[in-house]
Amino acid sequence: MAASFFAAFWPGQPAAEFLVGRDGLLYVSRTLNRLVDTFMESFTALGFFTDGYIGHTSYVFLILSSLMRRMFWLRAFFIASALTGISYSVFWLADPVGVFWESLLLIVNITQLVLLASKDARASFSTEEKDFIEGWLSGGTPSSRRALLNLGSWETLKAGTQLTTRGERPHDLVFLSRGEAIVSIADHRVARIPEGHFIGEMSLLGDELASADVRLATSSRVWRIRRSRLDQAKTKQAELFGIIEVALALSLRAKLIAANDRLVTKATGADLDLGSSASLSAQGI
16 A cells, blocks of 8 residues: 555656665655755745745735624625735736636625615604714614614603513513603612613513612603514614624613612612613612
8 A cells, every 4th residue: 555655656666765774764765855945946936935925015004804793894894805806816816717706706705895885875863863872873784773773762761661570571672762660679769860871771682680679750762672582683673782882881880880879879768860870770770
């Protein structure tokens, strides 16, 4: 078997030369030297360190595209890579196969970029949605924000509508666009939540149960999304879930600040007014 292996790669040479003896070792050494010389000559022919800079640039753009988190920039860098790759294949390598495949990749990515730009241009928002986006949904593209808002719904709810129940897992994440909500524990009113804040996010981010009851004090305008849809977005639409996740992180930060303020106001016996800086999920609602 060994003899047939060596004969396949070095025809005309006795197998014994490869298996035993000084001559076999010398032959292998010379063959390896020739391979190395050929490899280095090919680098020189392509101008690997000088004339080949266009080829290097193409791959640099390709690597940068893989590092991008936003689809627009991923496509843009990929297009730049394809353009430089085409130039290198045409003017340096005269390689029609490379030109064909690089051109095909270029067409595909330009098409995808145009489709993304078209979706962003068609995305439209109502006044209340624009206020919501400005305050909380700063990430993503216009089309991804539109897709996220479409997962939920805008509703006008009556006063007294219960949003969370103590000891139960909330079914919805609610954004209070207009109106006011009351937080209570064992029928004892402990805080109020003004408009412009989320309700129920701490429980929805994990599996915790709500630690307080929340009811609307007035007729209110809300945007709410089902927990099941958020769970689905987390696994299948990571970009959309990332937008809401950032918003909830900002909300929780504000609520931790509000919790500190609550300790100060608790001694007065007055309800905590979360004002414009936060809502109450420091309570775990």
